[in-house]
Amino acid sequence: MATDSGRDWFGSEKTTGYAKGRAFELGCLAATVFGIFMVFVLLLYVVVDAFALTTPEYGPWLDGDFLTSAHSRFPEKAGIYPALVGSVMMLIVIALSAFPIGVGTAIYLEEYASDNPIATLIEINIGNLAGVPSVVYGLLGLALFIRFVGLGTGTVVVGGFTVGLLILPIIIISAQEAIRSVPDSMRTASYGMGATRWQTVWRVVLPEALPGILTGTILALGRAIGETAPLIMIGAAATVFSPPSSFFDRFSAMPRQIYAWVSFPKYEFQYGVMAAGVVTLLTVLLLMNATAILIRNRYQRQ
Amino acid sequence: MSRESTHVDLTGDAVSRSAKERGVWLLLLTCAALSVFVTFGIIGTLLFDAIDFFTEVSPVAFFTGTDWSPAIKPYSFGVLPLVTNTLLVTVLSALIALPLGVASAIYLSEYASDRVRSVLKPGLEVLAGIPTVVYGYFGLVYITPALDVVLPVSTFNALSASIVVGIMIIPMVSSISEDAMSSVPDSLREAGYGLGATKFEVSTGVVVPAAASGIVSSFVLALSRAIGETMAVVVAAGQSPTMITASNVDTVLFNSIQTMTSAMIELGVSDLSGGTTAYKALFAIGLTLFSITFVMNLISTLVARRFQEEYQ
Numbered sequence: 001m002a003t004d005s006g007r008d009w010f011g012s013e014k015t016t017g018y019a020k021g022r023a024f025e026l027g028c029l030a031a032t033v034f035g036i037f038m039v040f041v042l043l044l045y046v047v048v049d050a051f052a053l054t055t056p057e058y059g060p061w062l063d064g065d066f067l068t069s070a071h072s073r074f075p076e077k078a079g080i081y082p083a084l085v086g087s088v089m090m091l092i093v094i095a096l097s098a099f100p101i102g103v104g105t106a107i108y109l110e111e112y113a114s115d116n117p118i119a120t121l122i123e124i125n126i127g128n129l130a131g132v133p134s135v136v137y138g139l140l141g142l143a144l145f146i147r148f149v150g151l152g153t154g155t156v157v158v159g160g161f162t163v164g165l166l167i168l169p170i171i172i173i174s175a176q177e178a179i180r181s182v183p184d185s186m187r188t189a190s191y192g193m194g195a196t197r198w199q200t201v202w203r204v205v206l207p208e209a210l211p212g213i214l215t216g217t218i219l220a221l222g223r224a225i226g227e228t229a230p231l232i233m234i235g236a237a238a239t240v241f242s243p244p245s246s247f248f249d250r251f252s253a254m255p256r257q258i259y260a261w262v263s264f265p266k267y268e269f270q271y272g273v274m275a276a277g278v279v280t281l282l283t284v285l286l287l288m289n290a291t292a293i294l295i296r297n298r299y300q301r302q
Numbered sequence: 303m304s305r306e307s308t309h310v311d312l313t314g315d316a317v318s319r320s321a322k323e324r325g326v327w328l329l330l331l332t333c334a335a336l337s338v339f340v341t342f343g344i345i346g347t348l349l350f351d352a353i354d355f356f357t358e359v360s361p362v363a364f365f366t367g368t369d370w371s372p373a374i375k376p377y378s379f380g381v382l383p384l385v386t387n388t389l390l391v392t393v394l395s396a397l398i399a400l401p402l403g404v405a406s407a408i409y410l411s412e413y414a415s416d417r418v419r420s421v422l423k424p425g426l427e428v429l430a431g432i433p434t435v436v437y438g439y440f441g442l443v444y445i446t447p448a449l450d451v452v453l454p455v456s457t458f459n460a461l462s463a464s465i466v467v468g469i470m471i472i473p474m475v476s477s478i479s480e481d482a483m484s485s486v487p488d489s490l491r492e493a494g495y496g497l498g499a500t501k502f503e504v505s506t507g508v509v510v511p512a513a514a515s516g517i518v519s520s521f522v523l524a525l526s527r528a529i530g531e532t533m534a535v536v537v538a539a540g541q542s543p544t545m546i547t548a549s550n551v552d553t554v555l556f557n558s559i560q561t562m563t564s565a566m567i568e569l570g571v572s573d574l575s576g577g578t579t580a581y582k583a584l585f586a587i588g589l590t591l592f593s594i595t596f597v598m599n600l601i602s603t604l605v606a607r608r609f610q611e612e613y614q
Contacts, residue, residue, distance in 0.1 A: 018500070024506075027500075031402045032402075032406040033404060035472045067566070105336070108330035113334070131526060131527075131596075133591060134530070135588070136303055136592050138570065139346050139584065144391045198322065198323050198326045228532075242436075255436075262439075275443075281436065285431070
């Protein structure tokens with residue numbers, strides 16, 4: 001390329017070179033915007049369909065009735081309530097199981113075992129776990145929790161534990177970053193006061209790292225709420241007509257219910273009920289991510 | 303821990319303190335060990351049933367068979383249709399995601415102003431955050447009807463599934479490639495400019511080659527993600543395993559196919575009882591899928607590590 005410009009320093013090559021560079025820049029910009037634009041348009045379509053903005057005779061699909069009633073084979077009566085409750089109950093199980101284990105692992109790796117070979121091994125392992133397809137975690141849940149431990153097929157606890165294992169690497173990695181960002185001077189000050197290692201971690205490092213840990217965990221829970229494949233493998237119900245009565249009851253979750261609706265080919269289901277389900281799922285996801293960002297922004301300023 | 307064994311004890315009972323410290327350490331170590339246990343759990347459970355499966359169906363019949371029919375007699379457990387269908391989706395989605403992802407990375411790393419970056423980067427993150435079943439829905443109800451205007455596509459088809467999978471993995475390519483390009487030292491760029499190169503020449507002739515291993519690492523990871531992608535493919539591409547041969551290679555992408563992951567979902571939905579051959583087949587495909595993605599993730603990590611050594 002240097003030889004190109006060597007021939008003609010100030011002539012026409014300069015202008016064609018400029019045009020080429022400009023075209024390249026615009027091409028790269030177009031590539032960046034392409035995916036964002038496509039998804040933006042698709043989101044617009046699904047919102048329009050969920051509220052039946054172009055077909056007002058159907059009325060809005062996503063309304064109070066949709067959020068408070070169960071599935072029905074009549075599209076105008078179908079709702080997502082039991083699956084919504086199921087998703088929230090599953091998130092509670094995940095938060096209670098994966099959060100403490102994930103944070104515990106991060107504390108161990110950052111505060112107790114940094115730079116020893118075992119920690120390196122565990123970290124490589126966590127990196128690999130993050131890349132295992134979600135459907136494989138479903139098989140693990142099926143074999144481990146249902147067949148080996150004997151928990152009930154498709155129950156909330158099994159769903160929560162299985163998806164909890166799936167997002168464990170994400171929680172660990174984000175908690176590690178939060179803990180790493182606590183300045184060492186605070187630890188040394190604590191040791192200087194005669195605190196033990198655990199007192200330092202519990203009273204100094206963790207309170208300081210908590211906003212970062214919470215942000216990462218909420219984002220990970222957002223990933224969990226959209227997971228479908230593992231729930232299918234552990235036998236979560238396609239459709240339930242009442243919310244689970246306990247954590248040991250069989251349940252359905254929002255994405256599982258949306259997938260169940262794929263087999264209803266009627267127009268009202270495809271462009272009405274499913275659109276409403278998708279918008280409900282995305283709204284919950286949006287609220288969770290917004291919370292995470294709020295926490296991050298509030299504590300970043302201090 | 304020597305500070306606890308000093309003679310002057312300022313902070314209380316040193317013995318109970320150190321016992322508590324050891325207890326906490328053990329508890330945290332158990333948490334960390336759990337992640338290793340998960341890996342062994344995955345490998346163990348997959349192997350357990352897969353080995354059982356291979357005593358009933360020979361590995362040769364499984365890996366070279368061209369007919370997949372686990373539920374309808376005559377039963378047949380040839381995995382090749384599923385593997386070729388997975389490859390089809392992976393290649394088509396890579397054709398979308400790899401060039402777009404690298405171009406995005408070049409734009410974000412070399413051209414974009416801070417202001418533009420602060421809009422585009424979260425925009426790309428949104429693509430990665432949308433649940434895959436939603437992508438499948440988009441493919442089924444919006445992209446397929448749009449394609450139907452100009453192409454002979456059926457209700458479920460490989461093309462629309464590949465398009466949504468491609469869009470979904472763009473952020474993976476762009477974010478890792480951008481990290482690699484951003485960590486190319488400025489001195490290399492300045493050397494390029496000093497030789498009279500334009501920004502275009504510096505970007506494509508200096509930065510991209512210097513970040514090559516990071517870019518390759520992002521490609522491998524994105525391909526691995528496409529191979530393991532499940533719900534988008536299940537919803538948009540349907541569940542018809544199709545052996546790809548010379549005679550149907552031109553039409554297969556317009557029709558319904560079935561990837562490995564999709565076959566697992568079909569078996570999972572059918573409420574299998576443990577012990578049947580079909581149930582064990584689930585784990586045999588799972589093991590195949592896990593092995594492929596595991597090796598690819600490992601390659602990606604190794605390539606990325608090599609790259610880190612170069613500039614740090």
